[in-house]
Amino acid sequence: METQSQTAMKEKNKKAVRMTGAEAVVKSLINEGTELIFGYPGGAIMPVYDALYSYQKELHHVLVRHEQGAVHAAQGFARVTGKVGVCIVTSGPGATNAVTGIADAMIDSTPLVVISGQVGSSLLGSDAFQETDVVGITQPVTKWNYQVKRAEEIPEAIARAFYIARSGRPGPVLIDITKDAQFASLDYVYEPVKYIRSYKPVPQVDPVQVQEAARLINLAKKPMALVGQGVILARAEKELLEFIEKTGIPAAWTLLGLSAMPSEHPLNVGMLGMHGNYGPNLKTNEADLIIAIGMRFDDRVTGDLKKYAINAKVIHLEIDPAEINKNVHADVPILGSVKDSLPLLTQMVSANSHESWLEQFKACYRIEFERIIEKELSPVKPGLTMSEVVDKVSVAFDDDAIMVTDVGQHQMMASRYFRFKQSRSVVTSGGLGTMGFGLPAALGAKMGAPERPVVLFVGDGGFQMTIQELGTIFQTDSAVKIVLLNNNFLGMVRQWQELFFDKRYASTELINPDFQTIAKGYHVNSLKVDKREELDNAIKTMVAHNGPFLLEVIVEKEGNVFPMVPAGASVSDIRLE
Amino acid sequence: MRMKEEFTLSVFSENHVGLLNQITNVFTRRHLNIESLTTSESAIQGIHKFTIVVFSTREEIEKVAGQIEKKIDVIKVFVYTADEIIHQEIALYKVHTEALLNGNQIETLVRQYGARILEVTPEYTVIEKTGHKHETQELFEKLDKYGVSQFTRSGRIAITKHKTEMLDKYLKKLEADNSKLN
Numbered sequence: 001m002e003t004q005s006q007t008a009m010k011e012k013n014k015k016a017v018r019m020t021g022a023e024a025v026v027k028s029l030i031n032e033g034t035e036l037i038f039g040y041p042g043g044a045i046m047p048v049y050d051a052l053y054s055y056q057k058e059l060h061h062v063l064v065r066h067e068q069g070a071v072h073a074a075q076g077f078a079r080v081t082g083k084v085g086v087c088i089v090t091s092g093p094g095a096t097n098a099v100t101g102i103a104d105a106m107i108d109s110t111p112l113v114v115i116s117g118q119v120g121s122s123l124l125g126s127d128a129f130q131e132t133d134v135v136g137i138t139q140p141v142t143k144w145n146y147q148v149k150r151a152e153e154i155p156e157a158i159a160r161a162f163y164i165a166r167s168g169r170p171g172p173v174l175i176d177i178t179k180d181a182q183f184a185s186l187d188y189v190y191e192p193v194k195y196i197r198s199y200k201p202v203p204q205v206d207p208v209q210v211q212e213a214a215r216l217i218n219l220a221k222k223p224m225a226l227v228g229q230g231v232i233l234a235r236a237e238k239e240l241l242e243f244i245e246k247t248g249i250p251a252a253w254t255l256l257g258l259s260a261m262p263s264e265h266p267l268n269v270g271m272l273g274m275h276g277n278y279g280p281n282l283k284t285n286e287a288d289l290i291i292a293i294g295m296r297f298d299d300r301v302t303g304d305l306k307k308y309a310i311n312a313k314v315i316h317l318e319i320d321p322a323e324i325n326k327n328v329h330a331d332v333p334i335l336g337s338v339k340d341s342l343p344l345l346t347q348m349v350s351a352n353s354h355e356s357w358l359e360q361f362k363a364c365y366r367i368e369f370e371r372i373i374e375k376e377l378s379p380v381k382p383g384l385t386m387s388e389v390v391d392k393v394s395v396a397f398d399d400d401a402i403m404v405t406d407v408g409q410h411q412m413m414a415s416r417y418f419r420f421k422q423s424r425s426v427v428t429s430g431g432l433g434t435m436g437f438g439l440p441a442a443l444g445a446k447m448g449a450p451e452r453p454v455v456l457f458v459g460d461g462g463f464q465m466t467i468q469e470l471g472t473i474f475q476t477d478s479a480v481k482i483v484l485l486n487n488n489f490l491g492m493v494r495q496w497q498e499l500f501f502d503k504r505y506a507s508t509e510l511i512n513p514d515f516q517t518i519a520k521g522y523h524v525n526s527l528k529v530d531k532r533e534e535l536d537n538a539i540k541t542m543v544a545h546n547g548p549f550l551l552e553v554i555v556e557k558e559g560n561v562f563p564m565v566p567a568g569a570s571v572s573d574i575r576l577e
Numbered sequence: 578m579r580m581k582e583e584f585t586l587s588v589f590s591e592n593h594v595g596l597l598n599q600i601t602n603v604f605t606r607r608h609l610n611i612e613s614l615t616t617s618e619s620a621i622q623g624i625h626k627f628t629i630v631v632f633s634t635r636e637e638i639e640k641v642a643g644q645i646e647k648k649i650d651v652i653k654v655f656v657y658t659a660d661e662i663i664h665q666e667i668a669l670y671k672v673h674t675e676a677l678l679n680g681n682q683i684e685t686l687v688r689q690y691g692a693r694i695l696e697v698t699p700e701y702t703v704i705e706k707t708g709h710k711h712e713t714q715e716l717f718e719k720l721d722k723y724g725v726s727q728f729t730r731s732g733r734i735a736i737t738k739h740k741t742e743m744l745d746k747y748l749k750k751l752e753a754d755n756s757k758l759n
Binding site: 164199321486 | 593595598599604636643646647649650715
């Protein structure tokens with residue numbers, strides 16, 4: 001008599017199809033629902049590219065110009081869709097070029113599956129041509145990685161990769177596949193992975209902790225909610241609003257939590273952190289209760305930890321147990337997905353409002369408006385400010401575009417002044433601060449959300465780090481609107497040099513190329529503006545143009561981003577000038 | 578700054594290539610020196626065990642444990658202070674057989690320290706002692722007066738003072754949770 005497992009095995013084998021490892025890679029990706037991949041071919045991944053050639057209808061491959069671009073594009077795609085971004089690169093330099101993007105995805109919890117080719121298994125460890133220890137190199141910057149040396153391992157390795165990348169706190173996974181495994185044949189059967197013994201992606205919410213949190217919330221006089229990307233990743237925007245609205249608690253957001261709440265929501269009190277709004281930073285040290293929702297108390301948010309939230313108890317809603325007490329002690333940790341914990345909490349708290357407390361945030365905003373915002377948005381000086389450009393572009397898209405940024409001053413200005421109506425509208429490099437992220441990420445965002453306008457704000461420094469992806473944008477005819485805020489400086493570093501290094505501008509001034517000529521070379525239409533009166537029309541032209549467009553705006557050379565919490569200072573030492 | 582004390586971590590994991598590197602990396606990133614590390618298959622088949630001794634603060638070691646446990650292939654990390662475990666190390670000493678025969682001092686030390694003689698050849702004699710680090714160290718210093726040509730000490734192995742294996746309980750809970758899901 002045959003056992004149950006033998007029967008199952010026979011059943012499985014009946015369904016099996018004989019194919020090469022390379023074809024199994026492609027089939028596995030399709031089985032996981034992949035429709036789009038970003039990549040760059042090379043020797044050790046050629047069998048997979050050959051297999052891709054047969055599946056062009058099911059699986060669209062975007063040929064980038066550099067592997068870093070492939071990963072950032074996949075990140076842009078993942079951030080706007082919530083799906084797993086997929087990249088394919090070759091061994092050696094192909095894989096090492098991808099490392100920056102993988103590290104970026106790791107620190108910003110972006111789900112990616114990166115497949116790298118590897119030299120034949122008989123050559124492993126012999127310093128063969130284009131061999132690097134990719135699994136070793138990417139180990140600290142991936143959620144999980146694995147080297148496949150036999151064709152039979154491919155379906156399960158890829159199934160595990162997708163499961164790990166998208167479940168729990170998402171992150172990048174790398175699968176390294178030797179060339180001989182791609183050539184060899186296997187009996188292909190695909191079974192998605194739903195469980196790994198050693199991995200618990202979503203901790204169960206402890207009702208006792210929820211009860212305690214509700215008690216603290218009901219007692220609090222000056223509560224404040226900190227909204228992070230965890231809300232967006234869990235698709236818990238509705239649950240967040242229900243909680244905030246019932247309790248009347250002012251809510252501030254981290255850079256990656258931006259767009260989880262509509263900009264105009266009356267309880268949205270603005271951005272936290274180094275260049276965040278005045279109120280949320282100042283009031284952090286007056287609040288008697290901090291409710292951190294899917295955020296990780298990054299040092300750019302907290303400043304000096306010893307002088308952070310000094311009067312507050314802390315409730316921390318978090319999916320990743322390693323984040324609890326990592327930077328800020330949680331009086332009441334609530335482990336689990338905020339999608340599960342927020343409704344439980346909403347149920348248990350009493351309806352409330354905090355009018356006078358909220359009024360204090362409004363008073364702070366009025367101060368910030370007078371001292372900073374008004375001067376930024378309606379400047380009297382001749383030089384264009386980054387902020388006024390961001391503000392006008394936001395209006396031109398009816399405050400409902402996807403905003404992608406690169407890294408630096410423009411990133412902070414864009415985050416401060418762009419407005420949002422719906423979630424998943426921000427793609428920015430937060431934790432790693434990767435210059436060069438913007439252009440390829442914008443391409444990926446556009447491909448992920450073709451029905452929505454995608455506008456990229458980029459500086460003249462970061463633009464030139466991945467400028468070659470204009471080629472990919474042209475080849476795919478992706479209607480990315482690029483707003484280049486050009487001050488001919490590495491502006492953020494220059495600002496620090498001005499404030500903290502006696503204006504010693506060491507290697508921050510750029511002598512730039514003619515960006516319009518470069519755009520022309522890539523067949524991308526462009527306009528250049530350096531006068532305020534030309535700006536509105538130029539933005540109109542950009543919005544109306546059907547296809548990618550570069551709008552270069554020459555902004556004031558030495559503009560600074562304020563407010564600012566100087567590095568290492570307390571959030572309540574926020575400077576307005 | 579809070580006092581550093583000695584902690585013993587028991588890390589249980591799947592037996593995969595590269596896991597040691599993943600675990601030690603968490604210590605490296607925080608500039609924590611690993612005092613001792615042993616690794617082998619645990620009492621449960623297919624599950625690997627790492628025993629790691631490190632000096633740190635309670636606060637930091639909890640963070641380290643959390644970050645190790647976050648690794649996909651790590652099943653569970655337990656943190657113990659010295660009073661929660663029974664632990665042992667093994668040391669081997671090689672002395673010249675001539676020194677052993679030239680009087681009874683070495684033999685006395687072997688008896689006194691509860692050590693034993695593993696092997697005697699015409700050239701050398703190997704002595705074994707198990708104990709805590711300071712005990713094996715003390716014997717080394719005493720023996721060295723008569724010339725120790727080689728001395729080696731293992732990492733720590735440890736067993737908890739709990740009645741049952743903590744991991745067993747955890748695995749049973751995992752299985753129960755999983756069967757509820759399916």
